[in-house]
């Protein structure tokens with residue numbers, strides 16, 4: 001699956017939410033809850049994503065030239081967003097990660113709810129994925 | 138508020154009838170900034186439409202009119218806070234600029250190496266950082282009054298911090314995070330007994346309590362228009378004339394001078410000495426309408442309405458399982474910081490926003506206080522004149538539902 005395919009799937013999944021703020025938030029919390037457990041020991045300063053209002057940790061493993069991500073957040077909504085980014089980027093090569101433009105935010109209506117100050121967190125998360133990709137190139 | 142029923146007050150604020158995410162707006166972020174009544178909004182646009190001109194220097198009709206309106210605000214504020222003269226009323230951009238004005242000016246002539254300044258653990262960053270900056274540059278010592286777990290100032294600790302080197306105390310009247318009303322009268326009295334300059338951060342008090350700087354007897358009192366139904370970008374420093382006279386200017390430029398030559402410049406009289414450059418004329422004029430609005434309703438009426446709202450909210454919040462209120466001082470206003478057992482404040486803020494409820498989440502610019510309570514943030518509800526018990530009911534209902542998820 002390419003990052004484009006995954007993003008298209010996400011956009012499709014969000015359609016039932018009809019850009020309703022409350023339903024969107026609840027959906028994000030649900031998918032966040034379904035994430036794999038994250039090892040407490042990985043919640044280190046190194047893995048912390050700087051620039052989010054909530055705490056976000058992201059770590060990775062390199063297998064056969066592809067990067068696999070795992071992560072966690074102390075807030076449910078951010079955790080949902082993180083899980084989407086992990087779904088998009090996990091299992092991709094560093095090049096593909098670096099070349100990916102995240103367009104699903106605009107197409108799902110998420111941008112309407114995640115205004116400028118809130119999107120800072122999202123930008124910081126995206127940057128962290130890309131920094132990891134860059135350092136594994 | 139018989140003359141001003143709540144319904145009429147709410148109608149005065151156009152924004153209160155808006156829909157947020159398909160719900161009626163419930164605005165509980167008043168400690169950050171209050172909404173503005175139509176009279177304030179209209180007066181600003183009226184200035185730009187009908188008599189926009191630069192003030193003080195012009196001789197034409199528009200300049201005269203703008204100057205008159207601008208200076209009327211100064212007189213109104215002088216009366217509103219019970220100052221002795223308009224020389225004691227200096228316009229700034231807000232509380233933050235006011236505190237910076239006082240600290241940097243005093244750093245140039247009064248505060249010397251080894252001197253001590255006292256603040257408290259519950260200060261807003263804007264009443265911490267300016268003092269830290271001059272403490273660094275002038276080698277001063279910054280001392281901090283302890284706050285109890287209820288969120289009250291420890292007066293005995295304050296007294297124990299005073300030495301013969303203590304030159305200044307700067308304290309918040311009402312905490313923006315805890316809602317605590319500090320016993321500033323008492324503190325100011327102790328300051329004057331020891332010849333210590335007293336600075337009061339009035340950002341949260343000016344719209345909720347009757348202020349009289351003469352009976353408070355503080356040396357400085359600082360506040361922002363935008364937290365009292367006025368526009369952003371305007372604030373006031375009240376300072377006692379005899380201290381302001383001695384203080385050097387904060388900024389140099391036009392308006393604050395008498396004569397300028399390359400060999401010597403003489404400064405203008407008070408209050409203009411501290412008002413370099415073209416001020417925020419339109420918003421100062423808008424501020425006048427905000428003060429008039431408060432005075433029309435009567436600050437005592439506002440206070441009593443807000444006290445009953447506070448009691449109502451306090452009782453309702455205390456009845457919710459799994460919620461902890463941070464700041465339970467006996468003497469407080471309707472500001473409630475809280476955390477819940479199972480929902481992070483950040484999620485709470487977004488989920489309530491989806492229901493049309495605006496409240497603030499985070500550290501509220503009081504990180505040292507958050508550290509003290511071992512928190513990284515809270516959700517904060519803060520009440521104002523136009524809030525209703527129905528809104529509190531709706532908020533409490535929504536909160537309980539979210540916490541049950």
Ligand SMILES: Cc1ncc(COP(=O)(O)O)c(C=O)c1O
Nearest residue numbers: 231232233261263313338340361
């Ligand atoms: C207690 C207190 N002091 C100072 C300030 C700073 O005010 P302003 O941002 O208007 O300069 C605030 C505003 O948040 C406040 O609540």
